[in-house]
Amino acid sequence: MLYDLPLATLAEEVRQGKRWQPPLFGIPYKPRDWNDDVIGRVRNHDLEQFMWPGDDDWPPDIGDAVAFRFGYFDCFSTARLRYFRQWQQKGAKLLNPTIFFLENKAMMAALDLPEVRQQLDETTLAVLEGCLP
Secondary structure (H helix, E strand, C coil): CCCCCCHHHHHHHHHCCCCCCCCCCCCCCCCCCCCCCHHHHHHHCCCHHHCCCCCCCCCCCCCCCEECCCCCHHHCCHHHHHHHHHHHHCCCEECCCCCHHHCCHHHHHHCCCHHHHCCCCHHHHHHHHHHCC
């Protein structure tokens, strides 16, 4: 597991309640018994063995590994995004591949606006229809 932020920083933000958001449906507030001990949960589930040991540097190459990226690209810094592209170019397979222009939620929404669609040729529109949800 690799994180865009150092795990200690992420854990502190979770502990302070900065990372909790109400889901789209269901619980409107953070439950009192919510377990926000990120590092404790990682240890309790024996996930440390899967964590990259350094917070500052990601590996330049992950070989032909199969990887899953959790989060849209706006969840990652520009420097981290370069790793995803580099890994793919070196043979890694992402289960949710790097399609940078489709990762921006605002761009995806804009592509459905009539004013934007009028500016695109029919071939491009056909491709978009096959790609966009």
